[in-house]
Amino acid sequence: MQKHSISKVMLxxxxxxxxxxxxxxxxxxxxxxxxxDIKAAFLYNFIKFVDWPEEKIPADTNQPFILGxxxxxLFKDSINIIKGEKAKGRDIIIKYFKCEHKSEESNNxxxxxxxxxxxxFRKCHLLYICPSNEKQLPDIIKAVxxxxxxxxxESKNFLEKGGIIQFVMEEDKVGFGANLKAARxxxxxxxxxxxxxxxxxxxxxxxxxxTQQKSIRYAYSQKQ
Numbered sequence: 001m002q003k004h005s006i007s008k009v010m011l012x013x014x015x016x017x018x019x020x021x022x023x024x025x026x027x028x029x030x031x032x033x034x035x036x037d038i039k040a041a042f043l044y045n046f047i048k049f050v051d052w053p054e055e056k057i058p059a060d061t062n063q064p065f066i067l068g069x070x071x072x073x074l075f076k077d078s079i080n081i082i083k084g085e086k087a088k089g090r091d092i093i094i095k096y097f098k099c100e101h102k103s104e105e106s107n108n109x110x111x112x113x114x115x116x117x118x119x120x121f122r123k124c125h126l127l128y129i130c131p132s133n134e135k136q137l138p139d140i141i142k143a144v145x146x147x148x149x150x151x152x153x154e155s156k157n158f159l160e161k162g163g164i165i166q167f168v169m170e171e172d173k174v175g176f177g178a179n180l181k182a183a184r185x186x187x188x189x190x191x192x193x194x195x196x197x198x199x200x201x202x203x204x205x206x207x208x209x210x211t212q213q214k215s216i217r218y219a220y221s222q223k224q
Contacts, residue, residue, distance in 0.1 A: 036078035038174040039154075039167055043067060043126065046150060046165065047087040049194035052125060053187045056148040057090075064091040066123060070099045070140065071130030095124070099133050099140075113143050122147035129153040129163070137161050148186050159202050164188070168199055175199040 033041075047065050057063055065087060069075065073096060085092055099117065113121075113136075121127055121140065127149050129140055134155040141151060141162040151163045158166035159179040164186065166177045177200030183190055195201060 034078060035169070035174060036075045037081060040075055040078045040081045042167070042174070042176065043128070043152070044082045044085060044087060044092075045194070046126060046152070047092065049191035050150055051189040051191070052148055052150075057125065062090065064093045065125045066093050066095060067126045067128065068095045068097055068121060068124035069128045069130065070097045070121075070133050072132035074130055095120070097121070099136060113139055118143045122149065124149055126150045126152060129155070129158075131155050137163070145185070148188060150186070150188055151182070159200070166200075170199065177201065 057065070067082075069079075073079075079094060082092055083094065097117065097120065099113075121144050124144075125148075127140070127144060129137060129151060131154060133140070134153075137153070137155065137158070138161060144151065150165065152165045152167070153163050154167040155161075159177050159182070162179070162182050164179050164182045166179075168175050168177060176198055178190060178195060178198045179202045180190065181202060181204055
């Protein structure tokens with residue numbers, strides 16, 4: 001059973017590579033992969049091609065990688081692609097968070113995360129912030145600051161708001177962009193092999209502005 005599972009996740013990884021590089025696929029998947037099948041396989045690859053500092057994942061321990069999913073789970077059964085898998089010789093544990101917020105005051109619309117939520121988020125190695133929690137994104141990004149957490153999402157302007165990896169859909173293909181400034185702030189190193197597949201790479205604030213302008217021009221051109 002485990003052998004079959006590994007072949008499946010590797011198959012989806014091959015499909016990712018073929019999709020990103022626009023290569024023909026010379027084999028058939030068990031089924032046509034869905035958008036979230038591909039995104040789940042991407043998550044697996046992010047673990048393989050991102051380096052965390054020693055204090056986050058000590059080399060002399062069997063500490064597992066923790067993937068946290070915040071908000072309405074869009075992966076559903078697709079996450080089974082990586083459940084029970086190992087990456088870099090370590091188990092992958094998946095945790096789900098509802099991220100229910102509490103107001104400081106009843107008349108105050110600004111919500112704050114509980115100390116328990118912050119502690120749980122900071123223990124994760126990867127944190128996927130679903131679109132359902134887009135409004136809480138600044139709070140979540142702030143909560144994990146300095147905790148060496150790879151933040152991932154698909155909400156609009158996720159990178160510009162301080163996220164590290166953002167999924168994008170272009171011509172019905174799943175791709176991603178990366179914010180290297182945010183990665184450096186979390187003391188994370190993204191492999192050059194991973195960055196070669198990125199559709200967009202932000203290195204500093206000036207590039208963030210340029211990326212926004214390109215997005216506006218692209219959206220405008222699509223309407224013409």
